[in-house]
Amino acid sequence: MSNVELIEKINELKKEKNAVIVAHNYQNDEVQEVADVIGDSLALSRYCANNDKDVIVFCGVHFMAESAKILSPSKTVLLPEIDAGCPMADMVTADALREEKKKHPGAVVVCYVNSSAEVKAESDICCTSSNAIEVVKSIPEKDILFVPDKNLGSYVAQKVPEKNIILWEGFCITHHRVSLEQVKEIRKIHPDALLLVHPECRKEVWEEADFVGSTKQIIDFAKESGSSKFIIGTEMGVMYKLKKDNPDKSFYLLSQGLVCPNMKKTTLKSVYNALKEMKYEITLDENIRLNAKRALDRMIRIG
Structure with a gap:
């Protein structure tokens, strides 16, 4: 057909x-x-x-x-x-998380939504890339075990220095492959464009950005900005909506490697x-679903 x-x-x-x-x-x-x-x-x-x-x-x-x-x-x-x-979601399992929790008995587990239901069920609260900072700030405890994305966790740690954030060694293979050299190269090609990147990118990449945010935040920023040229540092699929919503603006993908095969x-x-x-x-197993929902609901209550 x-x-x-x-x-x-x-x-x-x-x-x-x-x-x-x-x-x-x-x-x-x-x-x-x-x-x-x-x-x-x-x-x-x-x-x-x-x-x-x-x-x-x-x-x-x-x-x-x-x-x-x-x-x-x-x-x-x-x-x-x-x-x-999702390779990043596969980088943390419920069993491995249970073992890590034993090493940090007082830590609150903050789980990025890019994870399995089983991992969410073992966590205290979920977060997204757009609300991770607010979620971590809302937690009274100082020690935070952040899973599974170390890049997003590093970004949160920089924004919430009063917390002790223990990072899991996970990452998004698509965002993580973007390098500082690629940033410098495309800046030379488009010197008047704003660089918008996802916090799943490495620290040295998002430190160079004009704006760091989730996919939705990047879309909203580009739409509301008075600028007309943007370098986009997240998965290429977002270019569809960016171009559709902003036909009079120009968008350049930071790296041709920003493709998620899955x-x-x-x-x-x-x-x-x-x-x-x-x-x-x-x-889903109902016990796992209910425990995972509890972690999601706690996040949703924060807003």
């Missing part, structure tokens, strides 16, 4: 199954085009929990679909590509197959 035919079939199946399609900002353009809502992982999960659809087709990676299931247990959550995982696995065909065959359904 052509893309036009696939989109037509997807829309028919969506009505038939009372489904909603949500897509992360890093998805392929064609997938973002067919989605009902585009955004970051937690915002999408919260959107799904607050609508009346029976089926959620989550165009993202595994931990994102899990988050949707955590918040919407009575709904059917489908992940179009079941092997779309995010690119989802296609129109896999969205169609997910709805047609109701695959691949995400299921």
Whole structure:
């Protein structure tokens, strides 16, 4: 089938199954085009929990679909590509976290949402890249065990120096590969452009940035800024929305290596197959779901 035919079939199946399609900002353009809502992982999960659809087709990676299931247990959550995982999420396991907690018995575990449901269930509170600083500031205790992203954790540590942040040795392989040399090189090419980067990048990269923020914060900053040229230091999928929202502005990708292979696995065909065959359904152990939800709820209460 052509893309036009696939989109037509997807829309028919969506009505038939009372489904909603949500897509992360890093998805392929064609997938973002067919989605009902585009955004970051937690915002999408919260959107799904607050609508009346029976089926959620989550165009993202595994931990994102899990988050949707955590918040919407009575709904059917489908992940179009079941092997779309997250290397950073895989860098921490529940067993390993339990062992580390024994070494720091007084520490509060702050878990980045880019992690499995099992890891969230072992944590005290979750955070996103946009609210990590506020979450850490809200904790009375001084010692914080931050998992799994050491780059985001380093950024938070710089902004909240009064806390003792113990970093987990995890990272996003896509953001982590960006180098200071690449920053200097593209600055030479586009000297009048503002550099906007994600805190999942290395410290030496985000220290050079004009703005550091989550995917949504980068999108919002570019839209509201009076500047017309931007160097974007996050996954290339965000360029779709940036260009769509700001047709009169120019955007340059900081590095051609800013591609998440797992995010690119989802296609129109896999969205169609997910709805047609109701695959691949995400299921969670109820005890794990409830404990993970507790950590998410604590974060949500902060705002």
